[in-house]
Amino acid sequence: MTDSIVVALIAGLLALAVGVAAGFYLRKFIIDSRREDAEAQGRKLVENALAEAERIKKEAVLQSRDECLQLRQEVEKEIRDRKKEVSEEEKRLIQKLDQMERKIELLDQREMELYKKEQNLGKEEEKLAGRNQEIDRLVEEQRSQLEKVASLSREEAKQKLIESIESEARMEAAKAVVRIENEMKMKADRKAKNILALAISRYAGDYVAEKTVSVVPLPGDEMKGRIIGREGRNIRAIEAATGIDVIIDDTPEAVILSGFNPVRREVARLSLERLIADGRIHPARIEEVVGKVAEELEVGMREAGEQATFDVGAHGVNPELIMLLGRLKYRTSYSQNCLQHSLEVAFLCGIMASELGLNVKRAKRAGLLHDIGKAVDHEVEGSHASIGADLAKKYGESPEVVHAIAAHHEDVEPEGILDILVQSADALSGARPGARKEMLESYVKRLEDLEKIANGFKGVDKSYAIQAGREIRVIVDSAKLSDAEAAMVTKDIVKKIEEELTYPGQIRVTVIRESRNVEYAK
DSSP: HHHHHHHHHHHHHHHHHHHHHHHHHHHHHHHHHHHHHHHHHHHHHHHHHHHHHHHHHHHHHHHHHHHHHHHHHHHHHHHHHHHHHHHHHHHHHHHHHHHHHHHHHHHHHHHHHHHHHHHEEEEEHHHHHHHHHHHHHHHHHHHHHHHHHHHOHHHHHHHHHHHHHHHHHHHHHHHHHHHHHHHHHHHHHHHHHHHHHHHHHTOOOOOOOOOOOOEEEEEEEEHHHHHOOOHHHHHHHHHHOOEEEEESOTTEEEEEEOOSOOOHHHHHHHHHHHHEEEEEEESSHHHHHHHHHHHHHHHHHHHHHHHHHHHOOSOOHHHHHHHHHHHGOOEETTEEEEHHHHHHHHHHHHHHHHHHHHHHHHHHHHHHTTGGGGGTTTTTSSSSHHHHHHHHTTTTOOHHHHHHHTTTTSSSSOSSHHHHHHHHHHHHHHHHHTTOOOOEEEEHHHHHHHHHHHTSSTTTTEEEEEGGTHHHHEEEOTTOHHHHHHHHHHHHHHHHHHHHHOOSSOOOOEEEOOOOOOOOOO
């Protein structure tokens, strides 16, 4: 029993040993086969990697060749451009060198010419020096001979010569004084009249500026629709009949009339007021009312012109000029009514003419008609002064009146005292305070510009614009400017004001130069 168990154990151990050995060899076989497969796959991966590396290498080589070729082309192009620039610069330098060489040659020629001239001048100076010495010698000889002949010394002869020249100068001065006094006596009357006319032009009086805004009030905003009409036919009819633009905007209960012709604007205003009061607004009624208003306004203008000539005392004025005077009733200049301005100028001309002993009626007539050109200046080319002169000449006014009209703004040079009177009266009526509307900013700016112009001159210490900008007083430094230089500064300031500023009337420039010495007693 025991032996069988031992045998069985031995047999089991042998079987176990055989199984272990078989399992070991089997496992080794599997491991070897897997290793061979892994080695094969590794070799394949290495071969693929080498092939891919070779391909990448070839592509990199090709790409580098292309980039090198492109860079080479760019470099060659840049080299060509640089060569072209260098060539052009070389050409310019060559041209400059040629110019410099020519200039150098010219300078050499001029230097040679100057050298020759210097040599010639030196010779001439030597000759002149010799001649001066000879002249001095001859003068001394002549002086000594004269002293011997006249028995006078040099100082005595000099004194007698001075006395003789002084006596002759006194005689000539006395004659000049007498001649100037006679001339001044002949011109004194006219000069005094001019001075008086300029002094009167500084006078200021009361005046109320008329407000001539063409605005038609409406009873209500619904009236705007009736004025416009169906599809705008009423407003087109009004504009066609009057020649004036009718502006209907957001302005409450108002219609604005716009146009350059003041008479047509007045016709449109009166016609629109009548149409609004009547209530019947349609094209036929508009034409009828506009026609009636135009006729009535023409009669009113004629009456206004006749009244103006009657007030002034100008008789025999051509009816066409009377009508043009009436048109000035609806013409304004800087918010100043032109007809009222003309009447005022006429009265001022009459007052000054009576004071100066001139023809009063002629002066009033010239003053009344001086702005007659403004009645048609929006229809005729040219300044209103030249237009008015042509109209006055056409309708039979005297040459003196025609020239006064043409010269009242210095379009032509004034020739007589009547021209100065009309200029002065026009400046007085238009430029005095309150006659025309002027914004405070523009007024202050004119004063500042006056002082700025004066302060811009050398030697000016202070300046003050006074008399509402009609005079400027300039104080100069006496240490920097003499009296003669101060007089020149006055003229220069006047000239610069005339060139740079626009102003009514005239501006007086007063330059003050004085020396003050101050000490204190203690």
